[in-house]
Amino acid sequence: MAVQSSPSYGIFFGGVGQFAAAMWAYRARDAVAAAFNGSWAAFWLGTSIMYLLVPTGAVFVPARDAMFAPLGMWFMYMAAVSFTTSLAALARSPGGFAAQAVVGVASVLAAIGLLSGSSGWDTAAGWAFVAAAALSFYIGAATMLDNVYGIIALPLLTWRRGENTVGTSTGEPIQFADNDPGVKVGQQPR
């Protein structure tokens, strides 16, 4: 039942939501996020729809721990993309590098598991993806808190010393504070 009910969530949160973030990353001039989140959003959209099609009978997916070459091959290319973006992320953020490099390692493990039909590799890949998800959550959470509070509440794990020292001001945003959303930062009167 888990396989039947989880694809819908994968389509919209892992897919549409992440894809929208990647598109806004262009405007934020963040090339790493545009490439990494855009690639993984597409992957989530595709694999989720694949699993969604299984109950219709149009698509046959092998049993868990069996060999599944097409998905294994996709993971191989996702690993190549993730390692490339992680090297780009290293310019600014060792935290971002770690998160994306772990995604790359997890993808390699998943590719080996799916191409060989080995449950041990699949399990190792699962744990590596959990570690990558935890790192991604931390970076997203730290970025949100730091922007809302205007100080470093959680270290951002970048190379800039000020961005890792708790309590450091993140600086005054460019805004007219008593104006409309978009001109000021946020939506509430301050």
Next chain:
Amino acid sequence: MADLDLNDTRNPERAASNGLHHDRDGADPWSHARVYLTPIAPPATLGLFGFFASTALVSTWLLHWWGSAASPPTMFEVAAFFGGLAQFASGLWSFRARDYVGSALLTMWGTYWMAWGLLEGIAAAGVIRIPPESVANTGFAVWFIPLGLFTLWGSVAAIRENVPLFMVLFCVGAGCWAICGGFWTGIPVWVHVGAWMFLFGAFFAWYTGAMILLEYSWGRVILPLGVLPRLMKLPARANVPGTVLSHPVEYLSGQPGTRRVP
């Protein structure tokens, strides 16, 4: 060489002939016209990565390196979104980046992968039947005529850009004609020749996307940009790792969008 004066308020007719029209009362159009340049991250990388992954995956399958005839129903979904939607979106952003080659070619190949995904999807649903590659399939073969024509034409334009991009477009554009001939006649060897050329193109697509991404993220050349001096726009030092090529406009302590990352 004649001067181009778009702001000649003393001679509205001359200014109009240079491309600008004055109001009926002769007011200077520049007084209420503004051009804003809004920087964005380079869009091509996502599209090139989508093209790389989808093209390499399907090409290696066509070459029988892995999988079986039963593989496409679990291949087309990610191809439709990664090679398709993501590449198409990066092509649309390339219009914003005023990139003629990127906007034309990434959107075109994005539509190809979405179309291929749809084709394989309705085949998986049993609505149509796709013949094996040893049987002529002219309906599919004709797809590669405009693809091959426009991609090769793009490679001519890319001669002014850089060698890796030229190689992507040349390999893929030439490969389209081999693929077209293979599916048109039902002779698999031509399909395999095309698949090899697509595979080379896919590798160059990864390299081109990576070199753009790394140069932008590190603020200096990491992977050589493959420039032939005098023939291409960038200087020869674009081939030297460590060279700083761009000086972005930014407000370092500002929020995303006002500064470049890093």
